[in-house]
Amino acid sequence: MREQCVYTMLRGIKRISRVFYRFDIQWVHPSPAEPWRNLRLVAFLNHTSLYEPLFVGGFPNDFIRRIAFKGLMPVADKATGRPLMGFFFRMVAKNVVAVTRKHDHTWDQVLTTVQPDSMVIIMPEGRMMRSNGLDKNGRPMTVRGGIADILQSIPAGRMLLTYSAGLHHVQIPGQRRLPRPFKTLRMRLETVDIGEYRDRLMSQYGPDGFKQALIRDLESRRNRYCFGMKPPVLSEYAMSSGFVR
Secondary structure (H helix, E strand, O other): OHHHHHHHHHHHHHHHHHHHOEEEEEEOOOOOOOOOOOEEEEEEEOOOOOOHHHHHHHOOHHHHHHHHHHEEEEEEHHHHOOOOHHHHHOOOOOEEEEEOOOOOHHHHHHHHHOOOOOEEEEOOOOOOOOOOOEOOOOOEOOOOOHHHHHHHHOOOOEEEEEEEOOOOOOOOOOOOOOOOOOOEEEEEEEEEEHHHHHHHHHHHHHHHHHHHHHHHHHHHHHHHHHHHHOOHHHHHHHHHOOOOO
């Protein structure tokens, strides 16, 4: 019952977003054969707004259905604890685990909830980018190491990397205003084989260096593809913050 409710809600968001927004979603490389099959991990890079579920307007229904029936998503406890929006965040996937920003028992719960057919959806930076290109506390937007734990817990399958151009031109965190309609939402996509990707980093850097190598690689990909799109608002803070080189 929960899965069907989540699917209905996500399909509703898709319909609304396609009425009010345009989508520029393309593959970084030529689209692989059956790119939406066998996805076990989805990493959303460049988290800039709570309105990012609008991106479902550019995804196929089979993918949305998999989120609803197989999705596992860690969500910040501050988001799930909001009076009204908290209900929405608790319904964005089949399994939603409220997590703190610490490597504590809440993160252990995420790892133990992963099932053989789960598709984990994660925002590896763990916080939102503000309009100055930094997080809420004025720190650079780095990828955190939790995604390494997930990659090591999933034996095989594919990882979908989604590179968002950002939604500050739609809504900036902290601004009390409705999202601006009739904008273009830009994203680039890439898939990698989890086993091959993990084994390559392990062979080059070893178990002790795996996590840091993964962080460097994901940040490099983010800087190349997210900020390479440079929509009007993004280009200003990306360039001023040194993300685009």
